[in-house]
Amino acid sequence: MVAATQGGEQGWSSRTAFVLAAIGAAVGLGNIWRFPTLAGENGGGAFVFVYVVCVILIGLPMVLVEIMLGRAGGGHANAIGSVADVAEQSKVSRKWSIFGGCEVLAAFLILSFYSVVAGWVLNFVFISGADFFGSLFSGAPLAGAHVGEPQEAVTGLMGELFASPWRMLLLHALFMATTLGIVAVGVHDGIEKAASWLMPSFFVLLVLITIYGAFTGDFARALAFLFTPDFSRLSPTAINEALGQAFFSLSLGSAALITYGSYVGSDVKLAPTAGMIAAADTGVAILAGLMIFPIVFTAGLDPSAGPALIFQSLPIAFQTMPAGALIGFAFFLLIFFAALTSSISLLEGPVAWTIDTFGIARRPAAVIVALASFVVGVACILGYGAWSDVRLLGFWAIFAETDILDTIDGFTGKVMLPLAGLGLSIFAGWRADRRLIEAQTGLTGGAFLLWRGLVAWLAPFAVFLILIFGLFPWLLG
Ligand code: TRP
Numbered sequence: 001m002v003a004a005t006q007g008g009e010q011g012w013s014s015r016t017a018f019v020l021a022a023i024g025a026a027v028g029l030g031n032i033w034r035f036p037t038l039a040g041e042n043g044g045g046a047f048v049f050v051y052v053v054c055v056i057l058i059g060l061p062m063v064l065v066e067i068m069l070g071r072a073g074g075g076h077a078n079a080i081g082s083v084a085d086v087a088e089q090s091k092v093s094r095k096w097s098i099f100g101g102c103e104v105l106a107a108f109l110i111l112s113f114y115s116v117v118a119g120w121v122l123n124f125v126f127i128s129g130a131d132f133f134g135s136l137f138s139g140a141p142l143a144g145a146h147v148g149e150p151q152e153a154v155t156g157l158m159g160e161l162f163a164s165p166w167r168m169l170l171l172h173a174l175f176m177a178t179t180l181g182i183v184a185v186g187v188h189d190g191i192e193k194a195a196s197w198l199m200p201s202f203f204v205l206l207v208l209i210t211i212y213g214a215f216t217g218d219f220a221r222a223l224a225f226l227f228t229p230d231f232s233r234l235s236p237t238a239i240n241e242a243l244g245q246a247f248f249s250l251s252l253g254s255a256a257l258i259t260y261g262s263y264v265g266s267d268v269k270l271a272p273t274a275g276m277i278a279a280a281d282t283g284v285a286i287l288a289g290l291m292i293f294p295i296v297f298t299a300g301l302d303p304s305a306g307p308a309l310i311f312q313s314l315p316i317a318f319q320t321m322p323a324g325a326l327i328g329f330a331f332f333l334l335i336f337f338a339a340l341t342s343s344i345s346l347l348e349g350p351v352a353w354t355i356d357t358f359g360i361a362r363r364p365a366a367v368i369v370a371l372a373s374f375v376v377g378v379a380c381i382l383g384y385g386a387w388s389d390v391r392l393l394g395f396w397a398i399f400a401e402t403d404i405l406d407t408i409d410g411f412t413g414k415v416m417l418p419l420a421g422l423g424l425s426i427f428a429g430w431r432a433d434r435r436l437i438e439a440q441t442g443l444t445g446g447a448f449l450l451w452r453g454l455v456a457w458l459a460p461f462a463v464f465l466i467l468i469f470g471l472f473p474w475l476l477g
Contacts, residue, residue, distance in 0.1 A: 011263035024341030043233030070261025099423030119171030217294025240470020253417030255349025429456025
């Protein structure tokens with residue numbers, strides 16, 4: 001029995017439970033906050049195109065690699081142990097597990113800033129919720145409380161939050177505590193239950209708001225923006241960004257899929273499951289674009305506004321729309337649900353490792369990891385105030401201008417996740433025992449050869465090139 005699932009727990013109760021939890025891990029702030037932001041900043045269609053190519057040719061094969069390594073990893077529920085175990089079964093060096101270590105560390109770091117950003121989401125859940133319920137009783141049904149106010153007043157909501165480190169801290173703490181509460185309960189009663197409620201609610205809200213945007217917003221322009229590629233706007237950095245985003249969004253390189261894979265029963269066919277996860281994640285990212293950009297364009301907002309797009313531009317837009325208070329509330333609730341199922345699995349990876357490595361029980365392990373990650377998150381918050389001059393990687397040109405949160409986000413997304421992917425693609429493609437892998441994936445004949453070809457040749461090659469040129473853009477002259 002898997003160490004992290006000992007004590008009466010069994011792992012997933014069904015394949016559906018696993019698929020929902022894995023989709024819950026994949027679908028998160030990455031889809032709704034990061035993807036539209038990146039698409040907006042990089043000119044829309046061309047970025048979306050490169051992104052989808054990265055998902056199909058590299059992301060999807062790697063999703064299968066990670067789940068497969070997790071299940072093959074002889075009863076270890078953590079990324080390091082699983083890779084070491086598969087290495088041992090394949091009679092190669094256990095040192096390959098260093099890439100599993102890279103994943104656990106990445107998950108820990110991502111969780112720290114993820115929880116801070118999710119705290120911003122919570123802020124707007126509360127504000128828009130107060131708006132909505134207030135308007136229900138004030139006789140101005142569903143119109144935003146800020147209708148008619150100058151735009152600056154609404155923009156100020158974001159400024160207010162950023163001017164108040166204590167508020168950010170409190171929200172960050174609240175979100176982390178919620179995540180901890182669920183992970184501490186366990187795989188079956190905590191993670192699985194949460195996903196089975198939150199994910200369906202998320203999908204219903206997503207579809208409803210997209211339909212609403214299609215009727216009230218500039219849907220045609222959003223379609224053109226997302227699907228008409230202008231390749232002249234593609235820089236090497238944008239390609240690096242697209243690959244990094246594919247890894248981030250699919251939760252690759254950050255221990256989640258390996259760990260969740262270790263809880264999967266031997267009867268589950270992994271290849272179709274990997275396909276479902278990748279398809280759902282990409283579908284949600286594109287739907288999120290179709291939900292957000294009609295509203296952005298109708299309100300005359302700037303699609304390349306960057307990270308403020310969601311938290312600053314959209315609240316303004318909601319104020320002017322029919323039933324805006326209701327939609328605004330539903331919108332932020334939806335992001336909160338997505339963020340929570342992701343943070344749960346961000347925490348689970350390092351927690352599973354802590355349980356296995358130190359032989360302690362789930363609850364203390366969860367508390368320790370969450371607390372440590374919370375502290376790193378506090379540093380991110382200070383990066384908006386007292387520590388705003390701190391440049392963690394200031395010596396490195398691409399990070400010379402970024403605050404603490406953006407540096408951790410950039411370093412994990414652009415360096416750590418692709419690096420783990422590079423290592424594990426070489427491991428799975430070249431070093432791991434072929435028969436072991438073939439049996440785990442359930443792929444046969446041509447499908448297996450295609451998958452293995454992508455993993456052994458294309459993934460390492462493409463990831464390596466993109467890493468080099470993205471991180472050292474001056475190499476291209
Ligand atoms: N995929 C998540 C999102 O899109 C973010 C993420 C990255 C993640 N790595 C992860 C979530 C590991 C869970 C586990 O928001």
